[in-house]
Amino acid sequence: MIKYHWLLVTWLSLFASVSAQADYGSKLPEQAAVLQQLRRANNYFMEKWPDAGKTIVTNRERPANIWTRAVYYEGLMALYTIDADKRYFDYAIQWGEKHHWQPAWAPITRDADNQCCGQTYIDLYRIARNPLYIRSIKDNMDRMLESDRVDDWDWIDALQMAMPVFAKLGVTLRDTRYFDRMYAMYAHAKYREGGNGLYNPEDKLWWRDKDFIPPYTEPNGEDCYWSRGNGWVVAALVRVLDELPDTDPHYDEYLQDLKDMLSALVPLQRADGFWNVSLHDPSHYGGKEATGTALFTYGMAWALNKELVEREVYLPIVAKAWNALVNESLHENGFLGYVQGTGKEPKDGQPVTYTSMPDFEDYGLGCFLLAGTEVYQLSCSPDAAD
Template identity: 65%
Template sequence: MYSVKEISVSLLLLFTIFLSGCTTKKDVVQRASVSKEEVLQVLQSTNAYFMQKWPDTGKPIFTTRWRPSNIWTRAVYYEGLMALYAIDPDERYYDYAVDWGMKHQWGLRNGTATRNADDQACGQIYLDLYEIDPQPERIAAIKKNIDYVMQSEQVDDWTWIDAIQMAMPVFAKMGVMFKDKSYFDYMYAMYAYTKEKEGGGLYNTQDKLWWRDKDFVPPYKEPNGEDCYWSRGNGWVVAALVRVLSLLPEDEAHRNVYMQDYKDLMAAVLKAQRADGFWNVSLHDASNFGGRETSGTALFVYGMAWGIQQGFLDAEIYRPAVDKAWRAMAREAVHPSGFLGYVQGTGKEPKDGQPVSFSSVPDFEDYGLGCFLLAGAEMYKLIARGK
């Protein structure tokens, strides 16, 4: 038999342990976080590597052939650079972006009659730079192009989910800038077509994830029998939704649809995170070219960090995943030189752009860095705001 005193001491000890467990969860999250100074340092390092490698912003890019440097890959880099500029207002960043626009005469790769979202991606940067210094030539071509698309009343351009990120924020930005909701309405019509009609609908309402294009809609399966959800492809949708929701007025007619899709996608992605913090190139099949991949991981960090800041995502649920992913990228993917490893090259599925390793060089180095800069800028703000 135990005495009353012994029982009381035991109960007190158990209660103390219980309270400790309840009160340390947030503390553990906070202790796991890096400092904003550390985040900024790694962003500056990786960006310096790229700017030094590409001093001429107008130089064409050569892989299997020559391409102008105002294509989507470089546009994504400049999205990241503008995010870095917002937290670290170094005039060199702004000048580098302006020089890029000027070298291309603020134009689109295939002119103002293009319907290709990959051509329109540069418009996101042109619009950002116009807001800083409203010189009409900066947005003349992108406005003419988007107005041309809208006049056609054709809404089936985005036949692959990457296109949502490349073009959708342009419509949102123009709707805000010109106070014209027709841009919002047309943007939604295009988004809804891709989501619900293209290839039977590229969004899986059950898994809350997106097939990259109609080639991957069932009956297509991964080697393990699961649906093929490409990491970076779903990351592009995350980035598009974040950028659009950051711009849209609270009373915009379809904002709630975008918000629900964003939250559902973040929850689905969270379940697929690897134990080491990265995500695989195939979200539901780690056996199909599995391993660390930086670009998709960075886009998911971007989306989660932003959502925590805005109060759309529960910090207790998502912050550990964000911290784990950011630490993994910063410690395991960044070379001393600033080169970014584990970036899958261009493509549309897990087998493309392989092999992916610490030292592998993707066919384009720019978009992976852009994704990383977007993620890091949101990490910086998250830490700075004490979220």
């Protein structure tokens, strides 16, 4: 199997990447411009979907609190922290009320996708202090605590969907049992799922699920690392670290995993600021893709805001990625182009173009809002434009 020896070239690539990006797209927009971009994208969606309970119809009908819509509301709640527009709060409350503050599809579930909506339910509970908002999601997670099973997260998307629910409940209820179970399930996915885990410590990236563990390879002979899948892991780690007390025994591992992933992503950024859907095979459905790019931007900007990574390395990369998203993905009416549709690998959800409509456009916006909220805060710093 062809190997690129990514670990040996990473640091050389870090500085080469910074040098190559220094004169093109390396300046962050002004704070007001970032907020205007976020509002434009969000207003497009809220105007298109005024009824937060309206079912989603694609190849079939689905409730509007499935994971795709839940990721949008993660982004909306992030936007609300920097732009306290009551319309956002009311829209999120309407969403919860119309779904009776329950997980997607059924009142009781172990499926991470169906639990994702709980992240926003908990955020709203923290604001309004209505115990109804978290009753059902707490019941679901408590039932998981009562079981010895820890192998539910057998695909990496699940980490973003459910890990923050455990972290938020643990903080909100001051109960470390949620942290402990979260780590047990994370450790299974990382070290044991599919045999030896879904994380490759050599490349510091994750296989999407056991179907992509070697000997599976991309057409160029490299391992298959799906961009958005790795983006979900980045987002999971950010959202957990943003909640978890640093005294937790696994805090340092989560932090190191995030920093390792971000360093592995640096040399993989395209010259235009995006990342390809296949991280180690740019020829396999190569091209601009907004969701993985937004999630990587989210993670890097968050790490910069927390002063966890080197500004001279990551700031130009974040600026170039954000400028690519707003100049080449964001339409004048707020629609987002270059969003890969749902799936689990590079070939899914194609074609990905400026005008292509994905099967679900909500999660792409959620990723964009998460990234933009961190970029907005980064734009506040005195040296953000340096």
